[in-house]
Amino acid sequence: MRTIYSKADEDAFRLRMHDHLSALPTNPETAALHVEQGTLDYGVFFTHRMEGGQHHVLYDPKQISGIDVRHFLGIYVATTEGELLDRVREAFYAADSEAYRSIIRIVLDEIDRTQDGPGVVGHVLALMTAEHAGATA
Structure with missing residues (x-):
């Protein structure tokens, strides 16, 4: 079951992640992606960090699906799993x-x-x- 948030919550999160992901260095190479599930605070749909040239994402399945996280991340960077x-x-x-x-x-x-x-x-x-x-x- 997915928690329903207001449009304002979603928009605020989307803007925060846009700023974070847009600031990543441009890399024409496809980087490795590791995705995990976990419990995150209300309104934090997923977290992202770079470590050793790899993207690491933790998402809360009560708030967002894994495919939606991958789609959002794919707007900004090329990844492979x-x-x-x-x-x-x-x-x-x-x-x-x-x-x-x-x-x-x-x-x-x-x-x-x-x-x-x-x-x-x-x-x-x-x-x-x-x-x-x-x-x-």
Whole structure:
């Protein structure tokens, strides 16, 4: 369940993060991105820091989804989370139905929660394979 904030709260946060991310040095290279979930104060949807040339983001899933954080950050900087997570993110943007985007949103949030991309994707594929086998049997 996501907490609903006023438009003013969202706008204020967006402006703070815009100022923070706009001040980052311009780098034509794609930088590594690490995303985690955590509990943050009211109105702090996510935090961002640079460490060793990598972007580290902590977001509060009660306030914002992982895909929304990635989208917002992607406006300012080019990032990669590795082949698997980049493909999941690309699949979200290529999805032609809200139902499919909802599934991908859940998968990304679970990856962020567990920090186990291959395990989560493997589990989802196993569930889909079992469902498909049951449907064709």
